[in-house]
Amino acid sequence: MSTEMIKQLLEALQVSPDNVPLRLHVAQMLLQGFEYVQAEEHYRKVLELQPNNGEAQMGLARTFYQQQKYSAAVVVLEQLENQDPGNFDALLLHCRTLVKENHMNEARDIYQHLLQLNPGFRDDTLDGLFRTAQQGVSLTDMDMEDDEETERLFMLEKPDINFSDVGGMEREKKEIELKIIKPLQFPDLFKAYGKKAGGGILLYGPPGCGKTYLAKATAGQINAEFINVGIHDVLDMWIGNSEKNLHSLFEMARSNKPCVLFFDEVDALGANRTSMRNSGASHLINQFLSEMDGIAADNENVLIIGATNAPWHLDPAFRRPGRFDRIIFVEPPEQQGREEILKIHLKDKPVKDVDYASLAKASAGFSGADLKCVIDVAVEEKLMEALETGSAMPVTQKELAKAVKNHKATTREWFNAARNYALYSNEAGLYDDVLKYLNIKK
Numbered sequence: 423m424s425t426e427m428i429k430q431l432l433e434a435l436q437v438s439p440d441n442v443p444l445r446l447h448v449a450q451m452l453l454q455g456f457e458y459v460q461a462e463e464h465y466r467k468v469l470e471l472q473p474n475n476g477e478a479q480m481g482l483a484r485t486f487y488q489q490q491k492y493s494a495a496v497v498v499l500e501q502l503e504n505q506d507p508g509n510f511d512a513l514l515l516h517c518r519t520l521v522k523e524n525h526m527n528e529a530r531d532i533y534q535h536l537l538q539l540n541p542g543f544r545d546d547t548l549d550g551l552f553r554t555a556q557q558g559v560s561l562t563d564m565d566m567e568d569d570e571e572t573e574r575l576f577m578l579e580k581p582d583i584n585f586s587d588v589g590g591m592e593r594e595k596k597e598i599e600l601k602i603i604k605p606l607q608f609p610d611l612f613k614a615y616g617k618k619a620g621g622g623i624l625l626y627g628p629p630g631c632g633k634t635y636l637a638k639a640t641a642g643q644i645n646a647e648f649i650n651v652g653i654h655d656v657l658d659m660w661i662g663n664s665e666k667n668l669h670s671l672f673e674m675a676r677s678n679k680p681c682v683l684f685f686d687e688v689d690a691l692g693a694n695r696t697s698m699r700n701s702g703a704s705h706l707i708n709q710f711l712s713e714m715d716g717i718a719a720d721n722e723n724v725l726i727i728g729a730t731n732a733p734w735h736l737d738p739a740f741r742r743p744g745r746f747d748r749i750i751f752v753e754p755p756e757q758q759g760r761e762e763i764l765k766i767h768l769k770d771k772p773v774k775d776v777d778y779a780s781l782a783k784a785s786a787g788f789s790g791a792d793l794k795c796v797i798d799v800a801v802e803e804k805l806m807e808a809l810e811t812g813s814a815m816p817v818t819q820k821e822l823a824k825a826v827k828n829h830k831a832t833t834r835e836w837f838n839a840a841r842n843y844a845l846y847s848n849e850a851g852l853y854d855d856v857l858k859y860l861n862i863k864k
């Protein structure tokens with residue numbers, strides 16, 4: 423962003439001072455350019471014209487946050503939350519503000535609320551903070567250098583699972599094998615055909631069917647490092663105005679090759695670009711895309727896997743060649759897969775007389791997470807019994823069959839939404855696999 427451009431926009435504003443979209447745009451550019459005092463002024467002017475303009479309120483709160491006017495930020499954020507108690511962005515910034523002010527109990531409450539709103543939401547920073555708080559360490563001095571912060575936010579791990587821990591999913595595993603594993607094993611051969619190891623895979627499908635699990639197992643399969651990035655963490659980086667962090671994240675992956683860089687909830691980043699643009703995160707998106715393209719650096723052997731429940735919200739720019747150019751539908755396991763998943767998760771538990779085949783048959787539509795839940799319920803029942811009778815007995819078919827019967831598959835709802843997209847916005851056959859799963863003929 424050039425100062426020249428801002429100058430021109432400011433001149434335009436003098437001509438039409440009541441142009442709210444223009445003023446918001448200017449304010450946002452100033453915010454991005456670290457000009458918080460000026461940005462604040464413009465957000466205030468918008469609010470004079472439109473006191474309930476949510477974007478201006480959010481922007482104002484951000485400028486306050488950046489200027490360390492934390493109580494002022496809280497006032498604005500509470501207004502936003504009164505208007506919409508489910509305003510995720512406001513709640514998240516509120517949470518971080520409270521952390522800065524060392525109000526850890528309140529921050530923890532909001533954090534829990536965030537998790538209720540979006541059970542998939544993870545935030546390593548906040549997790550870490552709460553743990554630190556419990557240990558009584560001071561939180562006042564949290565500012566760190568970019569790289570350090572990146573390392574703190576995103577951890578490298580060597581997964582202890584591989585494909586043998588993943589039940590079923592033969593099709594998914596095969597695709598990953600072809601796109602990710604073979605190119606690593608036979609780089610010369612792939613090079614001879616002008617192909618490089620790298621690029622991205624997008625996993626999509628209903629919740630709990632093993633996207634995250636599969637990504638992790640992929641890293642384990644090739645003995646690679648694994649970095650699990652929640653897109654909300656990346657968006658937080660934007661709040662912290664440290665886009666350099668995104669770069670250091672990719673750099674971290676590049677210097678730990680081979681590495682699987684996993685982006686969870688990637689739709690949050692690609693979602694509905696205009697709203698992202700308005701919230702000022704658009705150049706974060708652009709930076710993400712060019713890091714993915716590997717324009718400035720070599721992404722060879724950095725394997726990028728994205729996951730989403732809502733691929734239809736993802737901007738098509740994310741699907742261009744070299745980006746998430748292979749899209750894999752991760753569907754609920756078939757009977758055989760369900761049987762394997764049950765066996766995998768009951769492996770280390772005391773069981774007796776279990777008829778895996780009949781349990782698998784009775785649990786059509788269940789996700790891997792559903793099956794895990796069934797096992798938990800059955801184990802719990804046995805545990806209660808053991809507490810009462812004083813003798814520990816293995817889990818049997820009886821408890822498991824009962825738990826299966828009482829559990830409702832959690833994947834149905836997702837298919838209700840997916841069916842519509844698959845039928846009516848199935849460009850380039852993107853959702854053919856969903857139609858196939860639903861037995862719908864094109």
Ligand SMILES: Nc1ncnc2c1ncn2[C@@H]1O[C@H](COP(=O)(O)OP(=O)(O)OP(=O)(O)O)[C@@H](O)[C@H]1O
Pocket residue numbers: 542587588589590591627628629630631632633634635636729730731755763766789790791792794
């Ligand atoms: N094929 C599978 N084999 C073994 N376990 C599985 C399988 N699929 C899912 N699970 C179990 O279910 C849990 C939930 O799966 P996971 O978190 O990977 O789902 P997800 O698709 O990422 O869901 P979400 O969309 O909610 O993020 C896993 O931690 C794993 O224990």
Ligand SMILES: [Mg+2]
Pocket residue numbers: 633634635686729
């Ligand atoms: Mg997941």
